[in-house]
Amino acid sequence: MRLIVLYSLRNIGARKVTTVLTAGGMALVVFVFAAVLMLSEGLKKTLVSTGSEDNAVIIRKGSNAEVQSSVERHKALLLETMPEVALDNEGKRLFAKEIVVLIVMPRRTDNKQGNIVIRGIDERSADLRPQVKLIEGRMPRPGSLEIAVGKAIADKFRGSGMGDTLRFAMRQWQVVGIFDAGNRGYNSEIWGDGDQMMQAFRRPVYSSVIFKLRDSKEFNLLKNKIEADPRLSLEVKRETRYYEEQSEVMAKFLNILGLSLTTIFSIGAIIGAMITMYAAVANRTAEIGVLRALGFTKASILGAFIIESLMLGLIGGLAGLSLSSFMQLFTISTMNWQTFSELSFSFAMTPSIALKALCFAILMGFLGGLLPAIGAARKDIVDALRAA
Numbered sequence: 001m002r003l004i005v006l007y008s009l010r011n012i013g014a015r016k017v018t019t020v021l022t023a024g025g026m027a028l029v030v031f032v033f034a035a036v037l038m039l040s041e042g043l044k045k046t047l048v049s050t051g052s053e054d055n056a057v058i059i060r061k062g063s064n065a066e067v068q069s070s071v072e073r074h075k076a077l078l079l080e081t082m083p084e085v086a087l088d089n090e091g092k093r094l095f096a097k098e099i100v101v102l103i104v105m106p107r108r109t110d111n112k113q114g115n116i117v118i119r120g121i122d123e124r125s126a127d128l129r130p131q132v133k134l135i136e137g138r139m140p141r142p143g144s145l146e147i148a149v150g151k152a153i154a155d156k157f158r159g160s161g162m163g164d165t166l167r168f169a170m171r172q173w174q175v176v177g178i179f180d181a182g183n184r185g186y187n188s189e190i191w192g193d194g195d196q197m198m199q200a201f202r203r204p205v206y207s208s209v210i211f212k213l214r215d216s217k218e219f220n221l222l223k224n225k226i227e228a229d230p231r232l233s234l235e236v237k238r239e240t241r242y243y244e245e246q247s248e249v250m251a252k253f254l255n256i257l258g259l260s261l262t263t264i265f266s267i268g269a270i271i272g273a274m275i276t277m278y279a280a281v282a283n284r285t286a287e288i289g290v291l292r293a294l295g296f297t298k299a300s301i302l303g304a305f306i307i308e309s310l311m312l313g314l315i316g317g318l319a320g321l322s323l324s325s326f327m328q329l330f331t332i333s334t335m336n337w338q339t340f341s342e343l344s345f346s347f348a349m350t351p352s353i354a355l356k357a358l359c360f361a362i363l364m365g366f367l368g369g370l371l372p373a374i375g376a377a378r379k380d381i382v383d384a385l386r387a388a
Helices: 003-012 018-046 072-079 150-156 193-202 216-227 239-283 285-293 297-330 351-377 381-385
Strands: 053-061 095-106 113-121 133-136 144-150 165-170 173-181 189-193 208-212 234-238 332-338 343-345
Touching: 018 239, 018 297, 018 343, 018 351, 053 216, 053 239, 072 095, 072 208, 095 193, 113 193, 144 150, 150 173, 189 193, 216 234, 234 239, 239 297, 239 351, 297 351
Parallel strands: 113 189, 144 173
Antiparallel strands: 053 208, 053 234, 095 113, 095 208, 133 173, 144 189, 165 173, 332 343
């Protein structure tokens, strides 16, 4: 077995040009394959990490997102009195009533319009989201026409810089702070006082209620109690689950699109590997005859060529994976089809994606080398020696 592996390695090194071209084609396919998976994973990470396992989000039954939901004031007041709501050190409830709406803003680069989430918050909203950090200015004061913008919005949209004034809902809103939530969905939001937002947008109801659970283990009991109450007609979700659902439609589309493109490209890469291996068999017909004469079995010849094609696939896989890892340096913006709002997120590489990409590359190498290897193993010793 060791001799077969060494033989395969020597032949790959002896054909540098064809090795580079074949492995390069596979590398490009692996790059596309890994990049699409990283894009989908980055979207999921951005939204799922937005939430906290200890927080519960309550929206109207049948609503897929906060922007579609409505929670009446009397229902919000009833929820606030529930014993499952956690208290802070001062005995105050960690409970927030919020409004979520969409506005349109022009981008800095091309002046094209994008849908932006406006979140009307109350005094406990920031306490429920410790991952959100102010990097400039301060948070909006209650009862004021002040707003704080996420870093992704401040970087990419006009009129959203520190000290700027934005006009929407027939009012002028002053930017008094910029916050950074890392790779989380809040980075693509604008926050302002909830009561002022409700008046400006003429909305008499909240979009959602969020609160921290007194005990995370009580979630299922709380969920059953609220959803079984016919007076409320509300749905309860863990915050992590809520944001995970926001990514499902887009992530599924990206996976289907990416796998479709990868399948098409991989056919070309497999054909390229097959041509390379057939050429290798044709050029080494006499060599195969000598090996058979020296006692190498058909299985050994078959194994040698398959190992060679697998090595080509592995080289291409490692090259494509290395290229795709640099995609983590880029951040892209797109529309979240669940909420129809602008969302910024980064590519994310995981060990699972790396393993899938390498296995895919090796599979391409195997499929590309299988038929040529079978052809090499079937060659008659006498006919092969005559080619010498």
